Amino acid sequence: xxxxxxxxxxxxxxxxxxxxxxxxxxxxxxxxxxxxxxxxxxxxxxxxxxxxxxxxxxxxxxxxxxxxxxxxxxxxxxxxxxxxxxxxxxxxxxxxxxxxxxxxxxxxxxxxxxxxxxxxxxxxxxxxxxxxxxxxxxxxxxxxxxxxxxxxxxxxxxxxxxxxxxxxxxxxxxxxxxxxxxxxxxxxxxxxxxxxxxxxxxxxxxxxxxxxxxxxxxxxxxxxxxxxxxxxxxxxxxxxxxxxxxxxxxxxxxxxxxxxxxxxxxxxxxxxxxxxxxxxxxxxxxxxxxxxxxxxxxxxxxxxxxxxxxxxxxxxxxxxxxxxxxxxxxxxxxxxxxxxxxxxxxxxxxxxxxxxxxxxxxxxxxxxxxxxxxxxxxxxxxxxxxxxxxxxxxxxxxxxxxxxxxxxxxxxxxxx
Amino acid sequence: xxxxxxxxxxxxxxxxxxxxxxxxxxxxxxxxxxxxxxxxxxxxxxxxxxxxxxxxxxxxxxxxxxxxxxxxxxxxxxxxxxxxxxxxxxxxxxxxxxxxxxxxxxxxxxxxxxxxxxxxxxxxxxxxxxxxxxxxxxxxxxxxxxxxxxxxxxxxxxxxxxxxxxxxxxxxxxxxxxxxxxxxxxxxxxxxxxxxxxxxxxxxxxxxxxxxxxxxxxxxxxxxxxxxxxxxxxxxxxxxxxxxxxxxxxxxxxxxxxxxxxxxxxxxxxxxxxxxxxxxxxxxxxxxxxx
Numbered sequence: 001x002x003x004x005x006x007x008x009x010x011x012x013x014x015x016x017x018x019x020x021x022x023x024x025x026x027x028x029x030x031x032x033x034x035x036x037x038x039x040x041x042x043x044x045x046x047x048x049x050x051x052x053x054x055x056x057x058x059x060x061x062x063x064x065x066x067x068x069x070x071x072x073x074x075x076x077x078x079x080x081x082x083x084x085x086x087x088x089x090x091x092x093x094x095x096x097x098x099x100x101x102x103x104x105x106x107x108x109x110x111x112x113x114x115x116x117x118x119x120x121x122x123x124x125x126x127x128x129x130x131x132x133x134x135x136x137x138x139x140x141x142x143x144x145x146x147x148x149x150x151x152x153x154x155x156x157x158x159x160x161x162x163x164x165x166x167x168x169x170x171x172x173x174x175x176x177x178x179x180x181x182x183x184x185x186x187x188x189x190x191x192x193x194x195x196x197x198x199x200x201x202x203x204x205x206x207x208x209x210x211x212x213x214x215x216x217x218x219x220x221x222x223x224x225x226x227x228x229x230x231x232x233x234x235x236x237x238x239x240x241x242x243x244x245x246x247x248x249x250x251x252x253x254x255x256x257x258x259x260x261x262x263x264x265x266x267x268x269x270x271x272x273x274x275x276x277x278x279x280x281x282x283x284x285x286x287x288x289x290x291x292x293x294x295x296x297x298x299x300x301x302x303x304x305x306x307x308x309x310x311x312x313x314x315x316x317x318x319x320x321x322x323x324x325x326x327x328x329x330x331x332x333x334x335x336x337x338x339x340x341x342x343x344x345x346x347x348x349x350x351x352x353x354x355x356x357x358x359x360x361x362x363x364x365x366x367x368x369x370x371x372x373x374x375x376x377x378x379x380x381x382x383x384x385x386x387x388x389x390x391x392x393x394x395x396x397x398x399x400x401x402x403x404x405x406x407x408x409x410x411x412x413x414x415x416x
Numbered sequence: 417x418x419x420x421x422x423x424x425x426x427x428x429x430x431x432x433x434x435x436x437x438x439x440x441x442x443x444x445x446x447x448x449x450x451x452x453x454x455x456x457x458x459x460x461x462x463x464x465x466x467x468x469x470x471x472x473x474x475x476x477x478x479x480x481x482x483x484x485x486x487x488x489x490x491x492x493x494x495x496x497x498x499x500x501x502x503x504x505x506x507x508x509x510x511x512x513x514x515x516x517x518x519x520x521x522x523x524x525x526x527x528x529x530x531x532x533x534x535x536x537x538x539x540x541x542x543x544x545x546x547x548x549x550x551x552x553x554x555x556x557x558x559x560x561x562x563x564x565x566x567x568x569x570x571x572x573x574x575x576x577x578x579x580x581x582x583x584x585x586x587x588x589x590x591x592x593x594x595x596x597x598x599x600x601x602x603x604x605x606x607x608x609x610x611x612x613x614x615x616x617x618x619x620x621x622x623x624x625x626x627x628x629x630x631x632x633x634x635x636x637x638x639x640x641x642x643x644x645x646x647x648x649x650x651x652x653x654x655x656x657x658x659x660x661x662x663x664x665x666x667x668x669x670x671x672x673x674x675x676x677x678x679x680x681x682x683x684x685x686x687x688x689x690x691x692x693x694x695x696x697x698x699x700x701x702x703x704x705x706x707x
Contacts, residue, residue: 035706038420040427077623078593081673088673089680107427241706255695255702262692269688273681278439285627286619296446301438366430374437378445 028250032233034221035247041219042260043108049261050101050268051207055200057094061087065146067192069185072148073287092272092280098140099279100268102302105133113340114362116349117220123341124213128206130338135203137303142195144300145188149284154297156183156191162310165327182290221245224349296379304376305369305395309333312372312392314385329392336399343399346406348415356412357405361398368394453638455520455656460534462522466561473566476559480552481512489513490570502609505548507587514575514583516568523653524567525560529553535650536641540615548613577665580658585621588614593622594669614648625663625670633663 007013015021033041064084066075080087109129112118118126141159145152160177164170179186218229227245236244247253271279278301283294299307310330316322336343344358352359371391378384410416478492484501486494488511494501498508515524526534532547541547552560575583581591587604594601603610603618611617624633635642637659640649654662667674 038423040423074596077626078596082593088677092677103431244706247706251698252702252706255699258695259692259699262688262695266685266688266692269681269684273677273684278435282627282629285623287623301434304438370430370434370437373434374441377438377442 029248030233030237031249032229032236032246033219033249033253034225034227035245036221036223036225037219037256038222039256039260040107040111042257043104043111045254045257046104046261046264047101047108048207049265050097050104051203053093053097054101057090057097058196058200060090061094062196067146067189069148069188069288072146072188076147077285089272092276096268096272096276096279098143099300099302100271101136102140102300104264105136106302109133109337110362110366112220113365114352115220115222116224116344116346116351116355119341119344120347120349121217122213122220125210125217126341127338128210128213131206132203132210133337134334135199135206139195139199139203140300140302142191142199144284145191146195147284148188148288150286150288150292150294151281151284151297153183153288153290154294155299156187158297159299160187162327162330165324220349222351224351224354226349298377301373301377304374305372306330306333308372308376308388309392309395311376311380312388312390314380314389329396332396332399340402343402344406345403346410346415348410348413355406355409357409361402361405364394365398368398447632450635450642453635453656453659455638455659457520457523457526457653460522460526461529462520462525463561463564464557466557468558468561468563468565470562470565470569472559473562473564473569476555476563477512477566481563484509484549486511487513487570489572498604499606499609502605506613507548507610508604509549510583510587512567514571514579516564516566516571517573517575518571518580518584518655518658519653520655521564521568524564527653528560528563529555535652536639537648537650539646540648575661577661577668580661581665584652584654584658584662588618590620591622591666591669592620616648618649621666621670623670625666630663633666634659637662 004016007016011020061080064075064080064087066072076091080091082088112126112129141155145156160174160183163173163177166173175181177187178184179190218227221227225245229246232244232246235241236246236248281300283296286294298304309332310326313322313325313329317325346355346358348355352362368391371387372395375384375388375391380388407416477487481487482492484495484505486492486509488494490513494511496504502508519527523534528551530551530553531549532538532541532551537547578594585591586601588610590603591601592599605613607617628636632643636644637652637654639651640647641651
């Protein structure tokens with residue numbers, strides 16, 4: 001065992017045992033981040049903050065929420081919203097944060113795509129990030145069921161029913177997921193468990209993994225410049241701060257994050273107090289009723305693009321049922337981002353504006369996702385259905401051509 | 417700095433386009449615009465300009481109406497309890513004490529003449545089914561006007577939002593959040609009767625201010641068929657003031673935290689603005705050395 005000297009202060013006592021000074025260096029003051037960044041690099045800290053808000057507000061809501069189909073609706077809309085002091089505030093914070101976190105996730109994700117921060121050593125950053133997207137989606141979906149309103153019920157009905165499309169075991173799978181033949185009390189309680197325990201724990205674990213994956217390849221920068229982090233850190237530590245291409249996470253990088261966070265929190269709390277309907281759909285203030293189907297069933301906005309890929313295929317093609325084609329397209333849409341690092345055949349890491357075809361590809365993808373999102377909410381009739389069909393088809397084509405166009409970019413540049 | 421602002425402009429623009437698409441635009445497609453509420457009820461066969469005489473009306477009302485309707489304020493009590501009267505008529509008949517205040521006079525006249533037609537629910541009363549209240553179109557127009565004048569003369573000047581709701585809505589609708597402990601705000605007509613009468617249980621209105629919102633409630637209560645063709649909900653003929661009171665009551669009950677929310681919001685934003693200013697100053701001081 002190591003020999004311990006008598007400590008002169010609590011800090012020293014702890015330092016002897018936990019090496020806090022060393023830990024602080026590794027995690028904070030000597031964790032190096034490129035200097036050449038813009039505010040889009042602050043999305044990680046925004047996400048961490050929003051997730052913290054979700055955890056804290058969620059714990060408070062859980063003290064009064066009752067996961068029972070006869071009690072859930074009133075426990076949310078009466079007890080929490082009207083009786084408990086500031087219950088309404090925490091519910092609004094939770095509901096709005098759940099929606100806004102997806103906006104930030106998407107900005108974070110498309111920043112990564114734009115700057116090529118998912119390849120050439122950064123694949124694990126990308127994959128762990130996409131795993132977070134999947135687990136956050138599951139958390140969003142399971143949480144949306146808890147107030148047991150009309151949209152909770154019918155969205156759960158429609159989405160769980162999708163699993164019936166899995167060959168052979170489909171019907172049994174649906175019953176297994178619901179815990180009943182219908183969406184019922186057993187469904188609510190198991191989604192409650194997922195929402196308050198399994199998914200948050202999984203998310204926290206994957207966040208730790210996501211942070212760790214940054215350690216070796218390091219964070220990308222605005223011009224995708226290759227930086228020798230050891231050499232630049234040396235410069236910084238020897239006082240040559242202006243010339244060094246890196247900055248420490250604490251306090252320099254985080255000071256910029258806080259500035260961005262300040263603006264973000266004003267936006268977020270404005271929504272919490274004055275503009276929350278987009279995140280708390282009015283239809284969900286009708287109690288769940290299995291006898292009355294709402295006129296329009298739609299998921300939350302952040303699922304609309306993939307939902308529209310699903311329902312875009314509304315007619316049978318060459319003997320394949322529309323439902324099955326839609327389901328395959330849906331699976332494609334949800335899986336394809338995960339393998340993005342391997343679809344991009346360009347070996348160079350460059351921002352999109354330095355990759356001519358990829359640049360066009362990126363903005364077409366953005367446009368298509370927005371079209372899918374908007375039409376995912378509209379009633380799928382007449383022209384809307386056809387817009388959905390073409391936008392969904394376009395989505396698939398966009399990803400199929402990615403290997404080709406990235407190769408052409410690379411060849412023209414002479415990288416291949 | 418310029419680059420950051422350009423990027424911010426792109427992010428904000430894409431966010432706003434998406435927001436516009438999934439919120440205002442999508443909702444305008446799902447809920448087509450309807451004409452504004454009409455509180456004149458000029459399309460009804462109402463008073464047709466006649467002025468009524470309250471004294472003459474009193475005789476007519478007390479001989480024709482009090483067999484079924486109570487007018488408690490004038491000493492005509494309910495003849496049966498709610499359950500029994502619901503069993504007898506299908507729905508508990510309203511007390512007439514406040515009718516002259518709650519309902520538009522032309523609507524009231526039209527309703528007395530032909531209840532199903534005035535309330536736009538004739539489609540419910542086919543195949544030998546008839547409205548529980550018989551029409552009085554056989555009376556003289558002047559007599560109808562006299563009865564309306566009488567009902568107006570006995571109506572209270574002022575009513576609380578809750579009283580308006582109780583008299584105008586509670587025969588069919590519960591609003592349980594108004595009294596979760598004692599349950600006094602359940603519909604007067606028992607569930608089984610009202611279900612039989614309306615075809616389905618009318619919804620509890622506790623959260624309608626949230627699920628429907630002001631704009632929808634205004635046009636819906638004024639004319640239900642405009643939003644829900646074929647609905648069993650009658651057009652009730654509330655005056656603008658009464659309807660505003662009903663909606664205000666729905667808000668008192670369904671969104672009781674509204675005042676607190678609107679008071680606390682600006683304070684939060686001021687504190688956050690201060691936080692943002694300090695954060696920017698801190699950033700400036702930290703980045704001075706590295707640029």
